[in-house]
Amino acid sequence: MGKFDPDELPYYNARKVRKVAIVTGGNSGIGWYTVLHLYMHGFVVYVAGRNSTRVNKAIKQIKREARRRRRVKEGKRAATEADSKISASVSSTGPVFGELHYLPMDLTDLKSVEKGCKRFKSLEPRLDVLVNNAGVMALPYLVTADGFDVQLQTNYVAHFLLTMRLLPCIKRCSGRVVSVSSIGHNLEFRYFSLNRTFNYKPDMIFTWMRYAIAKTASIQFTKLLAIKNPDILCMAVHPGLVMNTNLFSYWTRLPIVGIFFWLVFHLIGVFFGVSNEQGAHSTLKCALSLDLEPEMDNGRYFTTHGVESKASYVASNLNDAASTWIWTMHELRDRGFDV
Numbered sequence: 402m403g404k405f406d407p408d409e410l411p412y413y414n415a416r417k418v419r420k421v422a423i424v425t426g427g428n429s430g431i432g433w434y435t436v437l438h439l440y441m442h443g444f445v446v447y448v449a450g451r452n453s454t455r456v457n458k459a460i461k462q463i464k465r466e467a468r469r470r471r472r473v474k475e476g477k478r479a480a481t482e483a484d485s486k487i488s489a490s491v492s493s494t495g496p497v498f499g500e501l502h503y504l505p506m507d508l509t510d511l512k513s514v515e516k517g518c519k520r521f522k523s524l525e526p527r528l529d530v531l532v533n534n535a536g537v538m539a540l541p542y543l544v545t546a547d548g549f550d551v552q553l554q555t556n557y558v559a560h561f562l563l564t565m566r567l568l569p570c571i572k573r574c575s576g577r578v579v580s581v582s583s584i585g586h587n588l589e590f591r592y593f594s595l596n597r598t599f600n601y602k603p604d605m606i607f608t609w610m611r612y613a614i615a616k617t618a619s620i621q622f623t624k625l626l627a628i629k630n631p632d633i634l635c636m637a638v639h640p641g642l643v644m645n646t647n648l649f650s651y652w653t654r655l656p657i658v659g660i661f662f663w664l665v666f667h668l669i670g671v672f673f674g675v676s677n678e679q680g681a682h683s684t685l686k687c688a689l690s691l692d693l694e695p696e697m698d699n700g701r702y703f704t705t706h707g708v709e710s711k712a713s714y715v716a717s718n719l720n721d722a723a724s725t726w727i728w729t730m731h732e733l734r735d736r737g738f739d740v
């Protein structure tokens with residue numbers, strides 16, 4: 402068990418209050434559990450994803466899992482009616498789940514991000530929680546149709562555009578933005594301009610630098626967003642080492658050497674890893690905890706199980722963050738996306 406219990410976070414009665422969240426990449430891994438808990442806590446959750454079959458399948462599974470957990474809790478309550486502690490926790494949970502909806506969005510296509518935002522805005526006036534969770538890791542160098550490296554666009558640029566487009570909805574309800582970064586951001590040992598593509602050989606080494614730069618940029622973005630918007634709460638997280646997700650599948654599916662990578666990742670998971678569900682703890686704390694407030698916690702960085710931590714020197718340097726922000730604004734404007 403982890404040191405953090407999502408049950409201690411506030412539950413909302415979906416019949417009385419409409420709390421709305423978007424989770425990108427909510428159909429698998431850490432995002433799946435993030436959606437499950439937000440839904441169980443009474444949120445209307447839009448699962449932003451690129452594949453309708455995968456997302457709709459995940460939505461069905463999440464609903465089933467939520468019902469199963471409720472039955473288990475109710476069963477426990479009935480069996481131990483005398484135990485006031487359990488009774489209290491179940492009654493505070495409340496019986497009302499939120500709603501789950503699919504929001505089509507492919508982060509490697511910025512027009513699709515804009516379309517997703519328009520669709521969301523036509524449905525909801527407010528956004529209480531935006532979780533920028535979707536990501537890819539250590540893929541071969543590949544330029545998207547928008548002209549960015551696939552890791553930079555998926556992990557950072559698309560989420561920048563998404564957040565800026567939805568900012569009015571977030572500000573309307575003093576909402577929260579949670580950016581899922583990674584401990585891997587520390588590999589960027591000094592600041593590099595985002596013009597540097599690091600498309601060098603051996604790719605097996607330099608792909609990690611591209612991942613680190615994208616994840617550093619996401620922390621820098623979060624910190625500046627917090628400074629520019631003190632009325633909302635913006636935080637970045639490292640979820641922990643969660644070796645059982647699809648994030649590693651490019652490596653484990655490689656012919657012949659894939660088995661070696663599978664073994665390495667598996668061993669890391671055994672000794673240092675946390676479960677997929679525990680991987681969602683930091684995000685859930687940032688999304689829901691009433692102990693976090695804009696005045697005290699804006700721009701902070703949390704690690705495994707929601708423990709506060711320090712981002713790297715590069716990610717914390719505000720001058721570098723400003724350079725990253727300006728670079729992104731220009732790049733988006735050059736492509737017709739005014740932010």
Ligand SMILES: NC(=O)c1ccc[n+]([C@@H]2O[C@H](COP(=O)([O-])OP(=O)(O)OC[C@H]3O[C@@H](n4cnc5c(N)ncnc54)[C@H](OP(=O)(O)O)[C@@H]3O)[C@@H](O)[C@H]2O)c1
Pocket residue numbers: 425426427428429430431432449450451452455506507508509510534535536537538555556581582583584585639640641642643644646647648649
């Ligand atoms: N696992 C770890 O140890 C670890 C450690 C540090 C940080 N993280 C970060 O945690 C986040 C979640 O990762 P995970 O481990 O849960 O991996 P995962 O299971 O592979 O989940 C990634 C999610 O992102 C989605 N996604 C990828 N590219 C997309 C695109 N172009 N458009 C829309 N959605 C896209 C995936 O959708 P599809 O199903 O369609 O591919 C999937 O739902 C990532 O940002 C990752 O960098 C993970």
